[in-house]
Amino acid sequence: MTNTDLTPFNLAEINVADDSNAFHKLQYGALQRARALELPSFEEEVWRYTQINDLDLSKYSIGAPGGEMQARGLTADVVDAAAVLEVVNGEVVTSQINDPNVSIFTELDDENVASGVGSVMTDAVDIFAEYNHALSTSPLVIRIARNSVVEKPIVIRHATSETDFAWFPRVVVIAEENSEATILEHQVSTDVEALICPVTEITAGQSARLKYLTVQELGPRVWQLASQISDIGRDAHVAVSHVAFGGGYARARIDTRMVGSGATGDIGAVYFGRKDTTLDFRTFQKHDAPHTNSNLLFKGAVDDRSRAIYTGMIRIEPDASDVVAYQTNRNLKLSDEAWAESVPNLEIENNDVKCSHASAVGPVDADQRFYLESRGVPSEVAEALVVRGFFAEVLEDFPIPSIGIKTLERISELLSLEGVSL
Amino acid sequence: MVKLVVEGLEASVGGKQILRGINLEVSSGQVHAVMGPNGAGKSTLSNVIMGRPGYVATAGSVSIDGTDVLSLPTWERAQLGLFLAMQYPTEVPGVSIRDTLSLALTSRGISSENVVGRLLDEALAIGLNPELLDRSLNVDLSGGEKKRNETAQLAVLQPSIAILDELDSGLDIDALKACAERIEALTKNQLGVLCITHYHRLLDYLPADTVHILVDGKIVESAGPELAVELEAEGYSRFLPDKQDANDGVSVAIGGLSLLKPSLVDEDPFADPMA
Numbered sequence: 264m265t266n267t268d269l270t271p272f273n274l275a276e277i278n279v280a281d282d283s284n285a286f287h288k289l290q291y292g293a294l295q296r297a298r299a300l301e302l303p304s305f306e307e308e309v310w311r312y313t314q315i316n317d318l319d320l321s322k323y324s325i326g327a328p329g330g331e332m333q334a335r336g337l338t339a340d341v342v343d344a345a346a347v348l349e350v351v352n353g354e355v356v357t358s359q360i361n362d363p364n365v366s367i368f369t370e371l372d373d374e375n376v377a378s379g380v381g382s383v384m385t386d387a388v389d390i391f392a393e394y395n396h397a398l399s400t401s402p403l404v405i406r407i408a409r410n411s412v413v414e415k416p417i418v419i420r421h422a423t424s425e426t427d428f429a430w431f432p433r434v435v436v437i438a439e440e441n442s443e444a445t446i447l448e449h450q451v452s453t454d455v456e457a458l459i460c461p462v463t464e465i466t467a468g469q470s471a472r473l474k475y476l477t478v479q480e481l482g483p484r485v486w487q488l489a490s491q492i493s494d495i496g497r498d499a500h501v502a503v504s505h506v507a508f509g510g511g512y513a514r515a516r517i518d519t520r521m522v523g524s525g526a527t528g529d530i531g532a533v534y535f536g537r538k539d540t541t542l543d544f545r546t547f548q549k550h551d552a553p554h555t556n557s558n559l560l561f562k563g564a565v566d567d568r569s570r571a572i573y574t575g576m577i578r579i580e581p582d583a584s585d586v587v588a589y590q591t592n593r594n595l596k597l598s599d600e601a602w603a604e605s606v607p608n609l610e611i612e613n614n615d616v617k618c619s620h621a622s623a624v625g626p627v628d629a630d631q632r633f634y635l636e637s638r639g640v641p642s643e644v645a646e647a648l649v650v651r652g653f654f655a656e657v658l659e660d661f662p663i664p665s666i667g668i669k670t671l672e673r674i675s676e677l678l679s680l681e682g683v684s685l
Numbered sequence: 686m687v688k689l690v691v692e693g694l695e696a697s698v699g700g701k702q703i704l705r706g707i708n709l710e711v712s713s714g715q716v717h718a719v720m721g722p723n724g725a726g727k728s729t730l731s732n733v734i735m736g737r738p739g740y741v742a743t744a745g746s747v748s749i750d751g752t753d754v755l756s757l758p759t760w761e762r763a764q765l766g767l768f769l770a771m772q773y774p775t776e777v778p779g780v781s782i783r784d785t786l787s788l789a790l791t792s793r794g795i796s797s798e799n800v801v802g803r804l805l806d807e808a809l810a811i812g813l814n815p816e817l818l819d820r821s822l823n824v825d826l827s828g829g830e831k832k833r834n835e836t837a838q839l840a841v842l843q844p845s846i847a848i849l850d851e852l853d854s855g856l857d858i859d860a861l862k863a864c865a866e867r868i869e870a871l872t873k874n875q876l877g878v879l880c881i882t883h884y885h886r887l888l889d890y891l892p893a894d895t896v897h898i899l900v901d902g903k904i905v906e907s908a909g910p911e912l913a914v915e916l917e918a919e920g921y922s923r924f925l926p927d928k929q930d931a932n933d934g935v936s937v938a939i940g941g942l943s944l945l946k947p948s949l950v951d952e953d954p955f956a957d958p959m960a
């Protein structure tokens with residue numbers, strides 16, 4: 264394939280060579296690189312088990328047509344926010360700040376945008392991240408002021424309602440030294456054919472405390488190829504959590520890097536696949552500094568014909584001593600046709616570490632179901648209760664309690680437990 | 686008046702035959718104790734009656750008032766009036782005892798309106814810390830707390846026949862007394878009990894009408910409560926097949942109660958001692 268043959272999104276015709284500002288320069292460089300890249304293949308390890316070879320970029324057009332914010336789904340009740348940012352089909356339609364310690368930059372010619380975008384993901388992790396670099400029309404750069412505590416969540420909504428459309432949400436969060444904040448990002452779409460390639464970059468300065476929760480409720484014909492990358496500084500604590508329900512193929516690559524001594528990263532996910540959804544998670548816990556911790560817990564269920572993929576890597580660099588790192592992935596297989604794969608990995612270059620990984624794919628525990636049945640709870644309800652309980656355990660202390668409750672309610676609905684008073 | 690009838694019950698676990706023809710009848714208000722050495726098949730009996738996955742009845746029958754139990758799913762057995770207090774109650778993360786009992790009652794068509802209050806009363810009556818009622822079922826409970834939890838559930842669900850699989854194991858003496866007396870009170874209210882135990886002390890508070898000795902998948906003897914006292918003093922040795930390498934210090938047969946035919950014992954230690 265030659266460069267000129269590769270013309271998804273009419274890349275050959277796009278001209279971002281305007282170098283009037285730093286952000287455009289950055290986009291131009293990325294565009295040059297993107298033109299030289301080929302789409303990945305499932306033969307590559309990081310794309311193994313996926314249907315990536317079925318992705319046909321030619322059917323999507325790009326742009327920023329904007330539109331109305333439609334369903335707010337699971338996050339509808341979160342109204343009391345430190346800031347609200349709503350981005351519809353590539354255009355920022357709401358940008359509202361209610362807390363003076365939060366600054367938000369969205370203008371493409373703003374120097375905060377130019378310096379923020381690409382500050383953590385200096386090299387795109389894959390072609391889709393490179394496209395995001397080159398083509399994002401709606402970067403959101405969020406700064407949390409030094410020594411401040413932002414009590415209420417910052418709410419971001421990325422909504423898609425255009426069909427045959429591709430776009431590239433970008434969020435950059437900079438939690439300055441000793442700041443504290445919680446961010447809720449909602450990814451939602453109507454039932455459209457769309458390709459969404461989000462990139463999220465998180466920097467936590469010294470002693471910062473940041474929670475970043477992503478809720479994914481995309482339509483069944485959406486391809487989403489997301490990457491999230493966090494650099495956690497000295498004594499800082501970042502907790503990233505993912506709730507995923509939808510999408511045709513929804514992938515999240517999650518890189519968490521403990522770069523400062525004493526850094527802690529918590530990585531969590533709750534996912535529930537139905538119908539023909541494929542949920543694909545690739546996690547990388549990278550310990551660059553000593554005295555760092557990371558703790559990953561992913562729990563999922565696959566129902567109907569859905570598929571879930573989890574592959575994870577813990578990497579501990581030679582200089583990183585006194586490290587504790589955990590990685591746990593558990594999957595419940597709720598139907599015969601559902602499928603899940605779980606592949607944990609460790610790469611350890613230092614002896615002074617404590618690591619463990621565990622993974623499981625299996626049906627609902629027969630003894631647990633039997634216990635409930637032996638009290639007179641009908642089989643189907645007993646099974647649903649066990650599944651709900653499997654998730655309740657992690658959702659009970661979720662970063663934003665109301666979202667934990669909503670997520671559990673949604674799971675109860677999916678398990679046909681909505682008529683059951685709990 | 687409800688009657689649980691077990692007739693000629695044979696069962697296997699993992700393809701291995703464990704029960705070799707059990708006959709038992711438990712009626713409302715009665716307490717039947719089942720005692721026997723480790724591995725004899727006592728829990729297998731309770732699991733087969735309740736329908737635990739993996740425990741397969743291969744012959745015989747179990748019925749309640751003439752209704753065949755073995756063809757029913759577990760939850761229907763429970764709704765028919767059976768209850769199993771498990772030897773090792775299963776941990777069910779994320780599912781509370783309150784939710785379980787509300788659902789257990791509502792799916793019987795019984796209002797669960799005051800289930801919380803009743804559970805609380807039962808918990809207090811047997812010394813179960815009410816805070817534990819909000820926890821996930823059996824998760825991080827001590828052995829004794831699990832048994833009290835089983836007892837509280839039994840008392841709320843009010844089954845007609847309860848199988849207690851070593852309810853006493855893990856209970857301290859106060860808890861044992863509280864749980865056993867609570868169940869004893871229920872038997873006055875027509876509860877029938879099949880009580881599996883190793884120790885006589887449980888039967889001090891929950892007096893048995895009949896004591897059965899289960900050895901190697903068969904009931905080898907049934908007698909009045911004095912049998913439990915004797916067993917505690919003498920052990921099961923006289924019911925066990927005489928093994929060549931057994932400790933010689935153990936006396937094998939006492940009195941005229943032995944049903945073993947000495948001629949068979951030496952030939953085949955796995956032979957049916959009742960044959």
Ligand SMILES: Nc1ncnc2c1ncn2[C@@H]1O[C@H](COP(=O)(O)OP(=O)(O)OP(=O)(O)O)[C@@H](O)[C@H]1O
Binds near residue numbers: 723727729730
């Ligand atoms: N799930 C199982 N898988 C394999 N073997 C089993 C299983 N359950 C029971 N067994 C076997 O069946 C036999 C009887 O076990 P059972 O638990 O019924 O004994 P028990 O009389 O209750 O003993 P204890 O006094 O120790 O509770 C034993 O040999 C045991 O190893």
Ligand SMILES: [Mg+2]
Binds near residue numbers: 727728729772850
């Ligand atoms: Mg037992």
